[in-house]
Amino acid sequence: MSRNAEIINYLKKRRSVPLPFLQNPGPSESELKEILEIATRVPDHGKLAPWRLIIYKGEKRIAIGKNLALIAKENNPDIDEDKLEVERNQFLPAPLTVAVVSSPIKHEKIPQSEQVLSAASVALNLVHGANALGFGTHWVTRWFSYDQSAKEMLGAKNGEEFVAFIHIGTPCKTLEDRVRPNLKDVVTYWQN
Numbered sequence: 001m002s003r004n005a006e007i008i009n010y011l012k013k014r015r016s017v018p019l020p021f022l023q024n025p026g027p028s029e030s031e032l033k034e035i036l037e038i039a040t041r042v043p044d045h046g047k048l049a050p051w052r053l054i055i056y057k058g059e060k061r062i063a064i065g066k067n068l069a070l071i072a073k074e075n076n077p078d079i080d081e082d083k084l085e086v087e088r089n090q091f092l093p094a095p096l097t098v099a100v101v102s103s104p105i106k107h108e109k110i111p112q113s114e115q116v117l118s119a120a121s122v123a124l125n126l127v128h129g130a131n132a133l134g135f136g137t138h139w140v141t142r143w144f145s146y147d148q149s150a151k152e153m154l155g156a157k158n159g160e161e162f163v164a165f166i167h168i169g170t171p172c173k174t175l176e177d178r179v180r181p182n183l184k185d186v187v188t189y190w191q192n
C-alpha cells in the first residue's frame with residue numbers, strides 16, 4: 001500500500017461526535033452493510049470471530065430508552081424525572097446504533113483477553129468505517145453495558161459483554177478537538 005494522504009489526514013483528525021450532535025440521516029442499508037464489512041475485517045488470533053454485532057434503529061431506540069428508564073427506576077426508586085428523561089434519550093437522536101458484543105470462546109491457546117481485544121478492534125473499525133462514509137460516531141459503554149437487566153434487555157447472552165455501543169449519524173455541529181496525549185509522555189525507546 002502506498003502513502004495515502006486522505007487516510008493519513010483522516011486518521012490525524014479523527015474525533016468523536018457526541019450523541020446529542022448525531023442526527024438524521026443515518027446510513028442506508030447498503031451503506032450499513034459496507035460499514036459492517038469494514039468493521040468485521042479485523043485482527044483475530046485463531047480466526048475465532050469471538051464477537052457479534054447488534055443493530056438498533058428506528059422506533060426501537062425509543063422503546064430501548066423507555067426500558068432503560070424502567071430499569072434505572074428499579075435500581076433506584078428515588079431517581080428524579082430529569083434523570084429518567086436522560087435514560088429515555090440514551091439512544092437518541094442518533095438514527096442508528098451498533099453494539100459490539102464480545103462473545104469469547106473457550107480455547108486452549110487463545111486467551112479470552114485477546115478475544116476481547118479483537119472485539120475492541122471491531123468497534124474501532126466500525127468507527128473508521130462509518131467515518132469513511134461521511135458519518136459521525138460516538139463510542140459509549142455507559143452503565144447499561146454492565147447492569148445485568150440492561151444487558152439482557154439490549155441483547156447480550158450469558159458470558160457475553162458489550163465492548164461498545166457505536167452511535168452513528170450525521171454531525172450537526174463542528175466541534176473543537178480535545179487535548180491529545182503528548183508522544184513524549186507515552187512513548188519510550190527500550191534500553192537494555
Ligand SMILES: Cc1cc2nc3c(=O)[nH]c(=O)nc-3n(C[C@H](O)[C@H](O)[C@H](O)COP(=O)(O)O)c2cc1C
Pocket residue numbers: 014015016017138139140141142143163178
Ligand atoms: C471502551 C470505551 C468506552 C467509552 N464509553 C464512553 C461513555 O460511556 N460515554 C462517553 O461519553 N464516552 C465514552 N467513551 C469515550 C468516547 O468514545 C471518546 O473516545 C471520547 O469522547 C474521546 O473523544 P475522541 O474519540 O474524539 O478522541 C468510551 C471510549 C471507550 C474506548
